[in-house]
Amino acid sequence: MPKVGMQPIRRRQLIDATLSTINDVGINDATIAQIARRAGVSTGIISHYFKDKNGLLEATMRDITRQLRDAVASRLKPLAQASTETRLLAIVEGNFDDSQVHSAAMKAWLDFWASSMHQPQLGRLERVSSRRLFSTLAAEFRRDLPREQARLAAHGLASMIDGLWLRAALSGEPFNLHIARTLTTQFIRQQLAGTESLRKEE
Amino acid sequence: MPKVGMQPIRRRQLIDATLSTINDVGINDATIAQIARRAGVSTGIISHYFKDKNGLLEATMRDITRQLRDAVASRLKPLAQASTETRLLAIVEGNFDDSQVHSAAMKAWLDFWASSMHQPQLGRLERVSSRRLFSTLAAEFRRDLPREQARLAAHGLASMIDGLWLRAALSGEPFNLHIARTLTTQFIRQQLAGTESLRKEE
Amino acid sequence: MPKVGMQPIRRRQLIDATLSTINDVGINDATIAQIARRAGVSTGIISHYFKDKNGLLEATMRDITRQLRDAVASRLKPLAQASTETRLLAIVEGNFDDSQVHSAAMKAWLDFWASSMHQPQLGRLERVSSRRLFSTLAAEFRRDLPREQARLAAHGLASMIDGLWLRAALSGEPFNLHIARTLTTQFIRQQLAGTESLRKEE
Amino acid sequence: MPKVGMQPIRRRQLIDATLSTINDVGINDATIAQIARRAGVSTGIISHYFKDKNGLLEATMRDITRQLRDAVASRLKPLAQASTETRLLAIVEGNFDDSQVHSAAMKAWLDFWASSMHQPQLGRLERVSSRRLFSTLAAEFRRDLPREQARLAAHGLASMIDGLWLRAALSGEPFNLHIARTLTTQFIRQQLAGTESLRKEE
DNA sequence: CATGAATGAGGATTCATTCAT
């Protein structure tokens, strides 16, 4: 029963099925047949909408990076006039948004990270996303800190965010938002409070 | 040219070939044929020494976790009487040992991490390794800090270490040891210096 | 050239190719590639229709057991009112139907028998078929003989049928229907005629 | 620790291991490695004593046919002066000797039968054995019956013996010696008693 | 006489992709 205007519906359906499949068996054991079955469509449909399997995976990765971008952007929007610390914490919160820390999302990110090491197309997407986090953080820190110090702080905070995420994913346990908040808050305050004594030695 | 006592030699050969192949094409595109060719042996030998491909991958992961363990242990050994900070920095340095931060090692870790999400056997190895880092750090922090604070600090430092590593791997650029040292040193000192004002608010 | 409704056609095609291949090289040297080539299709199609090689072999065995069942049933059908002897002879004739005694069929049976000793799935099929012959014969004998004697006669006749078959298969020569008829007819008449003098001594 | 005069010991060891392996996994899944392990020797030894796998299988088949021959011969030996019936029953008993009707032996026979359909060497051995049974039986019947009738009786008795054997093997249950004796005794007596009334009609 | 390391051909299976309907 072909219908018109199915494209956005089918794409959504298939991306969701892809994420769900990745959650179950991982990106490498996710077969087109499995994804199609889960989406309730035939295998042929995938090439119709995404050209090939890579196209589907790329679209899926694009989807979760967009979700992350949105999660951050929506938290930052109402805080245009807020303090640097507040805005930094909002960015952190965005990265720990529900959409990003549930099991399926973390598995997908980890799988995409690994895949991106060997697939240029995915690598590009990953790099854009990774740099965006750094740039966003660096821009905020720059409001209160000198350039190099801001970059260092941004690098540190981005690493901590990703590290917290990574360890949560690998531990197999639910993401502990409380601990993540405590540690990132500490880090942000210390960076903004100045670290003269430490920097002296370098 | 069969000989006796080849086992350790062959195993080493094959694990090295596996790491090298993972570096080139990733764990999922690493075929038995490719690994065997690189090791200069026939494919059949792999099942002879490792039962099957999974056995080889597991042995390879075991190998890099052992390297990490050794890198940390060898740095810690001569510091039995040293200060907590010195010992913590030694642990960090161990994690950033050459054997761990060269491109091939980082790719292998990332691939193993992703695989460990879906392969129980690898997951177990990963969890052991991940927990060891946390325990080692927590034990050191515990010398100067109360229990809960030590655990928090350990979690934070472990996350930062893994995060720095992860972002380096994904960036495709060489690991910047200088920045990593600066950030981890900062973190350690601040944790050991006490964070009363921050903890008050929680 | 994909079409709809190909399933029954392809299954038939593949089962026939399997029987033909078994006839040529035996069940153990029958490779998927060979069967597929003979059927004029690709190897992949087998898993499409039969899941795997075992599925195909099972379906093939199911097919020849069904042929045997049909051969017996069709002979028995018009003989609802006939004498026990006539009906027993019809059952025997069914077992010696052309479909069962040509070289390919006999080889297939022998191969399946051997395989069924070590493959539970095939064993089950074999047992059903073997018991059906016994039950059918026993039911007929029961019309004229006491229970235990009927069972003994059924056992003996079934053994003679299978033995004639087996020795024909192993001899490599065409099945000698005349001798088979003579011997089974003798057996049936003697059983039905009563064997008091013999049974006395046991 | 090489020794002299090991040949007969090793051959016996390996043939027993082969039978045991066939009993467990069937002739087709019996690998050299498995057989060697079971015999407690290395794989290389097999080619040393039997040239190759086929040589071992052939020797094994030769072994069980010899056992059958011996079982019959030893029973017949003391009965040089006995009646035809007694001698025929002795032959039957030989075929149902313990060495022939235990599970492992029946599986081996069935496997060899199937293999012999496609392996000339084994086929030859099988044919010799099969014909020997027929000839032995025919010779006995010939003492009391005309030539053709004797041959028919021999064919029938051989078929019944093999059929009883086959059905026992396939049933998975222990060979029921009592039933086998009853049926074969019946058959022999009836053949020897004359079957004029039956033969009239052919 | 005996070992077991090493080979490599051969087979089953999987799966992305294509395409007639």
Add this chain to the structure above:
DNA sequence: TATGAATGAATCCTCATTCAT
């Protein structure tokens, strides 16, 4: 638009055989 039949390359694994020691 949508299906699912069909392909066949790619991969892992098994295993008989060889042979240096």
